[in-house]
Each structure stands twice: as C-alpha cells, then as structure tokens.
Amino acid sequence: MESDDLRPLVEKSSAGSAEAFRALYEHLSHRVHAYVRYRTGTEDAALDCTQDVFIALYAALPKFTFQTREQFYAYVFTITKRTLAKHYADKHTKAALGASDVDTDSIAAEGTDQETSDSVIRALSILDEKTREIIVLHHWSRYTFPEIAKLIGMTESAVRVRHHRGQRQLATIITTATI
Amino acid sequence: MKDHTHIDVVLEKSRPTMSEAASARVWSGVAKALLTTRPVASPYQFSWLPLSRLAPIALVLVIVFGVGSVGTYAAAEASKPGDFLFPIERALEDLRLSLASEGSSETLRAEFARERLLEIQALIDAELGRLDTTNATTSATTTPSVVVSGATRTRIDTGIDELLLLMGGLRGVESRDSIFAELVNTVDDITVREDDDDDGYRLRVLDDGTRVEIRGDDDDSRSEIREGDSRVRIRDKDGEIRIDVKDDDRDDDNRSSSQTSTQELINEAEANVFTDSTEVKVERSNGTDITFTTTARTRSAVIAEIARRTGATEAAIDAVLDFEVENRASRSDDSDDSEARDNDRDDDNRSDDDGRDDDNQVSPSEGDDEPIRRIDVEVKRTVAEVEVEYSNGSKERFILTYSTRVTLVSDLALRLGLTVAEAEALLRLEIDND
Numbered sequence: 001m002e003s004d005d006l007r008p009l010v011e012k013s014s015a016g017s018a019e020a021f022r023a024l025y026e027h028l029s030h031r032v033h034a035y036v037r038y039r040t041g042t043e044d045a046a047l048d049c050t051q052d053v054f055i056a057l058y059a060a061l062p063k064f065t066f067q068t069r070e071q072f073y074a075y076v077f078t079i080t081k082r083t084l085a086k087h088y089a090d091k092h093t094k095a096a097l098g099a100s101d102v103d104t105d106s107i108a109a110e111g112t113d114q115e116t117s118d119s120v121i122r123a124l125s126i127l128d129e130k131t132r133e134i135i136v137l138h139h140w141s142r143y144t145f146p147e148i149a150k151l152i153g154m155t156e157s158a159v160r161v162r163h164h165r166g167q168r169q170l171a172t173i174i175t176t177a178t179i
Numbered sequence: 180m181k182d183h184t185h186i187d188v189v190l191e192k193s194r195p196t197m198s199e200a201a202s203a204r205v206w207s208g209v210a211k212a213l214l215t216t217r218p219v220a221s222p223y224q225f226s227w228l229p230l231s232r233l234a235p236i237a238l239v240l241v242i243v244f245g246v247g248s249v250g251t252y253a254a255a256e257a258s259k260p261g262d263f264l265f266p267i268e269r270a271l272e273d274l275r276l277s278l279a280s281e282g283s284s285e286t287l288r289a290e291f292a293r294e295r296l297l298e299i300q301a302l303i304d305a306e307l308g309r310l311d312t313t314n315a316t317t318s319a320t321t322t323p324s325v326v327v328s329g330a331t332r333t334r335i336d337t338g339i340d341e342l343l344l345l346m347g348g349l350r351g352v353e354s355r356d357s358i359f360a361e362l363v364n365t366v367d368d369i370t371v372r373e374d375d376d377d378d379g380y381r382l383r384v385l386d387d388g389t390r391v392e393i394r395g396d397d398d399d400s401r402s403e404i405r406e407g408d409s410r411v412r413i414r415d416k417d418g419e420i421r422i423d424v425k426d427d428d429r430d431d432d433n434r435s436s437s438q439t440s441t442q443e444l445i446n447e448a449e450a451n452v453f454t455d456s457t458e459v460k461v462e463r464s465n466g467t468d469i470t471f472t473t474t475a476r477t478r479s480a481v482i483a484e485i486a487r488r489t490g491a492t493e494a495a496i497d498a499v500l501d502f503e504v505e506n507r508a509s510r511s512d513d514s515d516d517s518e519a520r521d522n523d524r525d526d527d528n529r530s531d532d533d534g535r536d537d538d539n540q541v542s543p544s545e546g547d548d549e550p551i552r553r554i555d556v557e558v559k560r561t562v563a564e565v566e567v568e569y570s571n572g573s574k575e576r577f578i579l580t581y582s583t584r585v586t587l588v589s590d591l592a593l594r595l596g597l598t599v600a601e602a603e604a605l606l607r608l609e610i611d612n613d
Contacts, residue, residue, distance in 0.1 A: 015447050025206055029550070030197055033205075037195035051205045055212040074415035129453025139190040171186045 013122045014061035025054055031073075032080055034140035038124075039084050053083045070150035072169065078152045123173040131166040134159055205445045213583040213608050214558055217603075259298040259340065261334030269341060276348075288345050292502045295342040296361050297336055303365070306331045335366060445491050449501040450481045461485055478502050502598075549573075554591060563587055567595060584608070 007029070032053050037046040051082035057077050064075055124132050133152060137143045145163070149156040197205070238239040258264040272291050278285050306328065342362060349355045447462040457476060461469045469488060475481045482496045490495075567575045580589050590601040 016583045016589070018210065018582030021213065021583075022206065022210075025209060029202055029205065033197040033202075036196050039199075043201075046195070047201055047205050050197070051208040051212075054205075054209045055216060058209070058213060059216050085437075120189055135190065139187070140194045167186050171189075172187060172396040174186065 006072060006092050010061065010064070010066045010072060013058065014064065021054075021058055024057075028076060029054070031141040031143065033078065034142075035077075035080060035136060036084065038136050038140060040087065042072070045087065045119050049080075049083055052079050052087070054125050056083055070147050073147050074150045119174055120170075123170050126173055127166055127169055129163050130154075135166045135170070138163060182514055200602075211610070214587075215608065217584055259302055259334065259595065260295075260338035261302075262329075265337075284348075285350060285354075288349050289351075289358070292342055292345040292349070292358050293361075295338050295345065296358065296365060299338040299342070299362075302331055302334055302338065307561055339366065375583045417429055443488060445485075446495060447501070448485055448496055448499050449479075450503065452481075452502070456504075457481060459485060461489060463489065505596075522545055550598070551605055552596060553607060554595070554602065555607050555609070556591075557609045557611060559611045565591065 008025075009020045009024050013024055018121045029050060033046060033050045036049045036053070040049055041136075045150065052077070057076060060079060064072075069125055085105055123133065127135070130152070137148050137151060138145070143151065145159050146156050149159045150155075152159075154162075258268045270289075274489055276284050276291075297550065302559040339362070342358075346358060348356055349358075350561050384385045422451045428574065445461055446464050449460045456472050456474065459470070459481060463469070469489065473481065473484050475484045478500070481502065482493050482500060485491065485496045485500070488495045552568045552570050555568070557566075563579045565577050565579055569575075577594075579587065579594075587608075588599055588602050591597070591606065592599045597605070
C-alpha cells in the first residue's frame with residue numbers, strides 16, 4: 001500500500017468512518033501484533049494489546065495530521081509503545097495485589113515452529129535492545145529500513161548497520177547453540 | 180553471507196502471526212469500541228468556558244505582582260484579539276471588574292466593551308491597509324464591501340465573543356443598545372475571503388431591539404451563557420451568536436424601538452430549502468406575515484423572490500434572512516411562529532397549538548422551535564434505534580445505521596437540525612452487546 005493510499009484512509013477514519021478504519025486495521029494489525037507479541041508474554045495478552053492499540057489510535061486520529069507514511073507508522077508505533085507500557089503497569093498492579101498472572105507461554109504464536117522460535121527468542125534476548133528492536137521491526141513487523149529509522153529515531157544508515165551486526169550476532173548465537 | 184540467509188529463514192519461521200480468526204476477534208473488539216469512543220474534539224472556535232478564564236488571571240497575578248513589569252501591562256493593554264498578550268489584557272480587565280464596586284463595574288464594562296469595539300475596528304483597518312486594492316475610502320465604519328481574511332475573521336470573532344460577554348453583564352439598556360449599534364455598524368456585512376473553505380461567508384448582524392444575531396454562514400459551534408436570573412442569554416448556534424435580552428419594560432411595548440435601517444420593512448425572513456420545494460416565511464415590521472412556497476433554491480434566488488413580493492431591498496432581506504437547507508422533503512405543517520420564539524423559548528409548556536393531528540410524531544422541523552429534551556439511542560449491532568424526546572413531551576422514533584459514535588452524532592445533528600455539540604450533549608447512548 002502506497003503512502004497515497006494511506007492518507008485518505010487516515011483522514012476518513014479520523015472523520016469517523018468505520019470502513020476506512022477497518023482498512024487501516026487490515027493494513028496495520030499484523031505489524032502491530034508481531035511487535036506486541038514479542039513484547040508480551042502470551043498470545044492473549046498480545047491480542048488484547050493489539051485491540052487496545054487500535055482503539056487508542058482511533059481516539060487519537062483527529063489529533064494527527066498525515067504527512068508521510070513513515071510519520072504515520074511512527075505515530076502508530078508511539079501509541080503501541082504507550083499501550084504496552086500501560087499493559088505492563090496493569091500487570092504490576094495485579095501482581096502487587098497478589099493476583100497471579102504469570103505468563104508461562106512461550107512467544108511462539110499459532111502455526112510457528114516452536115523449537116525454532118524458542119531458540120530465536122533466546123538469541124534475541126542476548127542482543128542489545130536497539131538491535132533487537134530493529135530485527136523484530138524489520139523481520140516480524142515488516143517495516144523497511146527508512147520506516148524503522150523514523151520509528152525509533154535513528155538515521156537509516158545507522159539502522160542498516162545495526163541490523164547487519166544483529167544478523168551476524170544472531171547467526172553466531174544460533175549456530176553455536178545448535179551444535 | 181550464508182549465515183545471513185539462514186538467519187532470515189529462521190526469523191521468518193518464528194515470526195509471530197495472527198490467525199484470521201484471532202484477527203477477526205480483535206477487530207470485533209475494536210469495532211465495538213468505535214461505537215462509544217469519542218475522538219478528541221476538533222478545535223472549538225468560540226471558547227467561552229469560564230474555567231479557561233482563570234488561567235490568564237493567575238498568569239497576570241504572577242506577572243503583575245511577581246515580576247511587576249509595567250511594560251507588560253502596557254503592552255497587554257494595547258493588544259488586540261488574537262494577539263499573544265490579549266488574554267492578559269482580558270484577565271487584567273476581569274481583575275479590575277472583580278475589584279470594582281457595583282456601580283463602577285457597570286461603567287468599566289461599558290468602557291471595556293468600547294475598547295473591544297475599537298480593537299475590532301483596528302483589526303479591520305489593518306486588514307484594509309494591507310489590501311490596498313479594495314476601496315480606499317472604506318474605513319472602519321463598514322460598508323458591505325469590506326473583505327477580510329479568514330485569520331482576521333477568527334480574531335474578529337474572538338473580539339466579538341469578548342464584547343458580547345462584557346455586554347452580557349451590562350444592566351443599563353441604553354449603553355447596551357448604543358454598543359450594539361456600533362458593533363452592527365462595524366462588523367455588519369463583512370465578507371470573509373475564501374481561504375480554504377469552499378463557500379465564502381459573511382458576518383451579518385441583525386438587531387431588532389430585543390435580540391442581536393451575529394452569524395457567519397458556516398460555523399458549527401455553540402455555547403450558552405446565562406447571566407443573573409437568565410435575563411440575558413447569549414447563545415452561539417450554527418455560527419450564530421444570539422443574545423436574548425429580556426427586559427420587563429420592553430416586553431410591553433414590544434420592539435417598537437431601535438430598529439436598524441435594514442429592517443424598515445422586514446423583521447425576519449426564513450427560508451427552508453427542502454428537496455422538493457422551498458418554504459419562505461417573511462415577517463414584516465407592520466406585523467403582517469407572508470408565507471409562500473417557491474422553486475428558488477439558492478440564497479440569492481430566494482432573496483430576489485422575497486424582494487419581488489415585498490418590495491424590500493435585497494440588502495435588507497439578505498441581512499435578516501435565515502437560510503436553511505433541509506435534506507428532506509417539505510413537511511405538511513409548517514407551524515413555525517417566529518414572533519413567539521423569543522418569548523416562548525423558556526416556556527416548556529408550549530402546547531400543540533395548531534391542531535397537529537399526528538399527535539406523537541411531531542416533525543422535528545426546526546430543532547430550535549421545539550427544544551429537544553434528550554435523545555436516547557439504543558444500539559443493537561449496527562442499528563441504532565433513536566428516540567427523540569421534545570420538551571413538550573412528544574416523542575419521535577427512527578432508525579439509523581451506525582458504525583462509529585462520530586457518524587452517529589453527525590447524523591443525528593443533521594437530522595434534527597442541531598449542531599454536533601448539541602446532539603452530543605443531548606445524547607444518551609446505550610450499547611446492547613450481542
């Protein structure tokens with residue numbers, strides 16, 4: 001989907017069109033879910049968070065002025081992170097109240113290779129945070145490098161360099177782990 | 180390099196995905212939320228919230244007593260509506276008003292109101308100075324050819340807001356009248372240059388001695404202020420600021436005084452453009468009303484038609500014409516009574532006077548004729564069952580399809596002849612889950 005296609009969807013959604021917002025959802029939900037899934041413990045939590053992201057996005061759209069597709073993605077990403085933060089805060093509150101809410105699920109969603117996922121998750125956890133973020137956003141949420149640059153506020157070349165290094169690191173970790 | 184390809188594959192394999200079913204489930208949750216979510220409101224042109232007043236006052240206290248800068252004070256005094264320091268000027272005035280005694284506060288109000296007037300004139304003058312292509316002889320005493328930009332218009336709006344607020348507190352009828360007259364003189368018939376809006380619009384002022392209306396054609400904001408025991412009412416509806424002044428001594432010699440020159444023949448004119456015809460009602464100052472139906476559909480055509488029938492000048496008609504486009508066929512009983520409008524607004528006991536036979540189904544014609552008490556909406560899936568209750572107790576029901584709260588509110592507003600804000604305020608929403 002080109003930037004030119006996103007703009008009318010964003011504008012119509014912000015004027016209250018459910019249809020347009022549905023289209024935005026279709027376009028964004030997998031990206032958001034993939035990222036959220038990696039940040040939350042369970043698939044249920046991931047789906048809840050994804051839902052909250054879109055509700056928050058809808059409420060916030062009138063404040064948003066569409067300029068570029070990257071800028072819009074960055075806006076969604078900010079909302080996603082805020083929603084995640086709230087999610088963590090809620091979980092902490094629950095834990096403090098004594099409610100047990102331990103996430104025992106592994107990250108793998110339905111239909112993915114459990115063993116591979118586990119080793120990837122372990123490998124990812126060794127990377128530094130920025131690099132991990134870049135790998136996840138690029139491979140799982142399918143953002144391009146220029147988009148990621150805008151999302152996390154780095155230059156595109158810095159993103160590329162980190163991504164390259166991250167890949168190399170991951171390869172080493174996974175290879176040594178499987179030997 | 181081989182490692183990289185490998186790692187790409189591994190990452191791809193472990194990519195978390197959302198199943199179709201899960202995605203649909205999440206969306207249904209989102210869709211449900213859309214029914215109730217009220218997105219952040221768009222900027223509101225007339226901000227009359229009393230609370231917003233307090234902040235500048237606090238700021239002034241800090242500046243005046245904390246910093247003690249006489250320069251700031253002077254600069255604020257000289258500011259015009261829309262200027263950075265204007266809120267400070269207003270706050271300074273509020274401060275002086277709150278410190279003043281009963282009698283002197285009246286004088287102060289009048290003084291401040293005149294200041295506002297001068298500022299509005301200065302704004303217009305500045306605009307004229309910038310556009311030297313327009314009529315050079317036109318000065319602040321406005322002729323219909325004054326053209327201002329949208330930005331200036333907003334500033335003028337702000338000035339008018341403030342002016343009206345000040346006047347709302349004025350007790351003396353004479354000073355109020357004379358300031359009204361000056362305001363009418365100043366801003367009447369200013370044309371606003373089309374900046375980005377599709378239609379140009381004008382500011383028009385109508386003063387019939389008991390009420391002043393200032394309207395732009397396209398506004399959509401509303402607010403209401405009551406002063407004292409609701410003797411003065413300022414409302415802003417569909418871009419029309421209306422002040423209802425109720426004075427005991429005036430109710431008797433009903434509007435015999437202070438007609439402005441534009442209304443020598445016609446007090447009020449109202450045109451409702453329906454999908455099939457246009458209904459026009461003209462109220463003349465000699466007390467006789469004319470009601471007719473025409474095929475004219477544009478404002479200018481309707482004005483021409485009224486002019487032909489009444490002999491009034493087009494400019495005079497233009498000044499008083501209330502032009503509304505209704506997105507439906509004409510109703511059978513147009514039981515509007517403009518004359519009674521001013522006095523009856525507060526009385527909820529206005530009965531079905533002209534024998535409407537469809538008792539429970541009052542047509543929602545002009546929303547401002549029969550005030551709506553509330554709007555109940557019950558949502559089942561994507562269907563909204565709407566029940567409108569009018570102040571006279573009558574009800575109306577209809578069905579709307581419905582997907583987001585925003586579209587529901589704007590549909591309701593359109594259908595009931597309300598502003599979005601009014602519909603929002605009256606709305607009681609009930610969502611029936613499953």
